[in-house]
Amino acid sequence: MKAIVDIVSDLSLEAGAAYQRGEKDSQPDDNDDEDLAQIPPLKTRLALHYDHSDFFATLEWIHSEEADDIDIDAGEVR
Numbered sequence: 001m002k003a004i005v006d007i008v009s010d011l012s013l014e015a016g017a018a019y020q021r022g023e024k025d026s027q028p029d030d031n032d033d034e035d036l037a038q039i040p041p042l043k044t045r046l047a048l049h050y051d052h053s054d055f056f057a058t059l060e061w062i063h064s065e066e067a068d069d070i071d072i073d074a075g076e077v078r
Contacts, residue, residue, distance in 0.1 A: 014047040021069070030073065037071035040064075 002016040022036035042065040050057045070076040 010050055010052050012049045012051075014045070014049060016045045018043045028074075031071070033071045033073040035069045035071045037074045037076055039069065041067045041069075 001018075002014070004012055004014045006012045018040075019042045020039050022039045023034060024036055044063045045060065047058055047060040067078050070078060
C-alpha cells in the first residue's frame with residue numbers, strides 16, 4: 001500500500017506499508033512449525049520530498065517490525 005500527497009507546490013509526503021503472512025499447505029518431514037519460512041515482517045516507510053527545478057531532496061524514515069512468525073524447524077532465527 002502506498003500513498004502520495006502534495007503538501008505545497010514543491011513539497012510532497014509519501015507513506016507506504018508492506019505486510020505478508022503465510023502458512024504451510026503441508027508439513028515437511030521433521031518440521032512441525034506452522035509458520036512459513038522467509039516471510040518478512042511489517043515494514044513501513046514515510047518520506048518527505050522536495051523537488052524544485054534545479055534541486056531535489058528526500059528525507060526518508062523506514063521501520064521494520066521484529067520477525068515473530070519464523071520457522072524455527074527450518075533453521076530460521078530472528
